[in-house]
Amino acid sequence: MSVLRVRVYYEDTDAGGVVYHANHIKYFERGRTEWLRELGYEQDRLMAQDLCFVVRALQIDYKLPARFNQVLTVETRIENMKRASMVFEQTIKNADQQVIAHGMVTVACVTLSSMKATAIPDQLKEDLLGAL
Template sequence: MKEHQINVRVRYSETDQMSVVYHGNYIPYFEMGRVEWLRNKGISYKSLEENGIALPIVYMTINYKKPARYDDLLTVITKFKSQTSVKIEFDCEIRNENDELLTTAQFILVFVDMNLGKPIAPPKYILEVLEN
């Protein structure tokens, strides 16, 4: 499965005075989607870090199409796009309860050896998961 979905309810603290989600709060929604995509594939982000591997974002674009509002139930859709020697790429979107497209995003992350601070190829077990 190359796609995974989670639901997130917009909390009051994530909005501005107009009850619209503050633009910076979309990034954690997308992060939750990526972490759960990995978990759904049997890869724990926590275990990656315990094994000395980090996955920092090196590139992201976000396109805000319509606002999300307080108490909306959002669907965060995370789609695996590609994996190269050290990078993994995701296309993501957020939809509301009416299935309206609110936001799209693209993320590129790099596998990094936490001890050396340098990019590395992902471990074999991750490559096997990504190929299926």
């Protein structure tokens, strides 16, 4: 599992000071990206190798509002991994460890030039599974 802390900025909120719903998706993306980075995989280097991950499906349950200036925790773990895709379970929590949002995100590994599914490289798969 990977844990990322994010602060809610004014730009993340609506007129009422509550995080706009679409920004939870950005927090989830940052969580997945930072986990890859922690494992030594930079997105731009993967793209230079003609490889990228694209979101294929997304389900979010919003539980509580997140508000301006709160520090949130984004927890990311792999729920399931197949040959060319992964399902991430992601949770955003507030400082009191209350769940703000829970998401299941399916990403597909694709060849960037053709946008066709390709197998997740063995070493990356091994590193991700080893980080569980």
